[in-house]
Amino acid sequence: MLKGKVAVVTGSTSGIGLGIARALASAGADILLNGFGPREQIDALCGDLVKEGVRAVYNPADMSRADDIEAMIAFATRELGRVDIVVNNAGIQHTAPVEEFPVDRWDAIIAINLSAAFHVIRAALPQMKARGWGRIINISSVHGLVASSNKAAYVAAKHGLIGLTKVVALETATSGVTCNAICPGWVLTPLVQKQIDDMAARDKLTAEQARARLLGEKQPSQAFATPEQLGQMAVFLCSDAASQIRGAALPMDGAWLAQ
């Protein structure tokens, strides 16, 4: 379905981004991987994608830097010929009460979880508009629609990302470019494993008990969504069937938001 299309997935060396990169590659898209990690591991991930019969390149752009992001989109265009799909996925977390929230963590979360998407979109949109087709997928969160304590920067950034999604959807509404947000609940990735480990250490729980408590507090299904399921959602948003889904914030949250 996506043969001949090129997808840039930020933060795709791990977790949800990697799941989305793999699903887009399975659907035929060439992939630019981005994110941190040991070079041998990243080369192996690119090698796995190439086995799907697509091209895969890596760019180490730091999503907190606008110049890196512009260079990444230029690199993808040069190496793979075009950029048709962008998935703004890179994200970090930090938890603390608002009055104790470290200023540098606030700045980093706003930069990586929100401003990076703006920089990716402004760099990639002109060529999508020129060709009359594009897909912009922003990985927000249930925390783009509701809040939790101790996540001031993350909740502010994820709400902001949904606002940005709506504006871009309006500005592209009569074109073949769509822009949507996906709002996952809990997905068991390194980002969430750290929160489980912190809870286990703080409250003297086993990892299993901490995992059950985390899900029990918020996610009625008591089950994690998976990077593979999110990958399939991204593939669907790239399909013709999804061409009139515009400016939406689509949850995959085990009924978190139904409460």
Ligand code: NAD
């Ligand atoms: P993760 O920690 O497994 O992966 C994050 C990725 O982002 C990694 O590839 C990392 O190298 C990359 N990254 C971090 N900082 C970067 C930077 N400055 N520049 C470039 N890349 C950077 O996390 P995840 O759980 O897969 O999260 C992915 C996205 O999904 C995030 O935006 C997160 O907020 C969102 N999300 C996650 C969950 C969840 O439960 N895991 C729920 C809702 C939303």
